[in-house]
Amino acid sequence: MSQQRHGSTPGGTGDVPAFPDLPEATIARLPEYLRALHNLGEGGADTISSEGLAAAAGVNSAKLRKDLSHLGSYGTRGVGYDVALLIEQIEYVLGLDQRRAVCLVGVGNLGHALAGYDGFASRGFKIVALFDADPAKVGERIHGLVVRHIDELSEVAVEESIAIGVIATPAGAAQAVADELVAAGVTSILNFAPCVLSVPANVDVRKVDLAIELQILSFHEHRKASLTALPGGRSATGAGTQEAVGS
């Protein structure tokens, strides 16, 4: 209902959208919908129902419909959603229609892998620069990119219009790196270092702590162990229904 602004967005002549400020929870799920849609599209599907897409994305169908309704009315009742159109819309909302330059700081164990991670490039993100503080690593060539010293960060960031930075340094160096990224004009940071970062209010930080995920799983293991200690005693391997407990 209400006013629709249908196919005026991606192919538009550059008008600014003014988002209907999506709920944060919805934003976090859009990439998952997008991935599912790409899979379905490659499978030859032309349209997809909310039920089908929800199953492919691992969520409730009602939740999916409400999420998509926040973007506007891009479905057809009785039919479903046009896969290509929906892909286009979500990519537009997420800002994926424009290539986004990313830099990565910290070419250690994890950073090395991130530099070559296929998932970034396939989703439209291009790592354009690698930095490290260790002189021994500067000059090293990783997946086609030469590691530069971190002192060059500011210069390169401006030159390449880098807005997103990834921190893969030890925790002790992360805050200093974040400060340098901010000073270089970066406004979004993905932090893999296990520490809290202080940044200005206009900078977004998302944190990924691999160890935390394992600790959460550990809790559930502990809980399950304390429960199975009471009733059966045996571990119920290969139980029955299928259910994923996501984030």
Add this chain to the structure above:
Amino acid sequence: MSQQRHGSTPGGTGDVPAFPDLPEATIARLPEYLRALHNLGEGGADTISSEGLAAAAGVNSAKLRKDLSHLGSYGTRGVGYDVALLIEQIEYVLGLDQRRAVCLVGVGNLGHALAGYDGFASRGFKIVALFDADPAKVGERIHGLVVRHIDELSEVAVEESIAIGVIATPAGAAQAVADELVAAGVTSILNFAPCVLSVPANVDVRKVDLAIELQILSFHEHRKASLTALPGGRSATGAGTQEAVGS
């Protein structure tokens, strides 16, 4: 208030606790508190106020107090929390007092890095086995572990009492690997592959998709760009207050 079961847990003689089912949001924050506490403890702090610990963990102090109150009353009014006692309590609740064996499937780009990630070992998780389907990788030695073929998974999992598995394979192989992990008795899975997994109800799955995090940041970049297009026009680098926008 209510009944307290104070220092009866970690040093106890093996009684099963029966958790007061913590809110999921609280569980997800406990590892962060734990990390902050370890930092404070190494800094020589004996006790810490909720205000101080909240700052170190990057959360609101009221939220922290409510979270900790769910574990029981381990603080002293007018003083704060005993750092060592709180560490012990949180580690107990998370089940970190017992070493947890972890296996990792998929020794590609990302898996290679995860195998050597320091953060796992330092938090009490020990990767005891690496698997891959590629015969060319079987036999390779990575950080002191030899890569084994995935067909050996079931045998090794039982032998080493592995309850947690990490999937770092391409998306296409992830579901098959998950099935094999479940069949081998694994009841917690950390999935790095960009796909939805179907598992029995008694198995917990947590998903980490690195590309999704970047896409969420991309949305905020897009939003910020469309906002700054209206008022000032210049990017307000180096604004003022410090604020982190976490997960």
Add this chain to the structure above:
DNA sequence: AGGCGCTTGTGAAGGCGTGCACAAATCGCG
């Protein structure tokens, strides 16, 4: 043309999580 089945979009209700504000409790000091 009309009706029927299917699917979207949404109003409303319920649950969960957050943050405020304050009472209860503890320590230190005079």
Add this chain to the structure above:
DNA sequence: CGCGATTTGTGCACGCCTTCACAAGCGCCT
């Protein structure tokens, strides 16, 4: 011994998110 400063633990209200249930809309078949 009592008082004030300090800090925890929590009742309460608010807002966000999820879920149900259903009306509105669309296409197809007769």
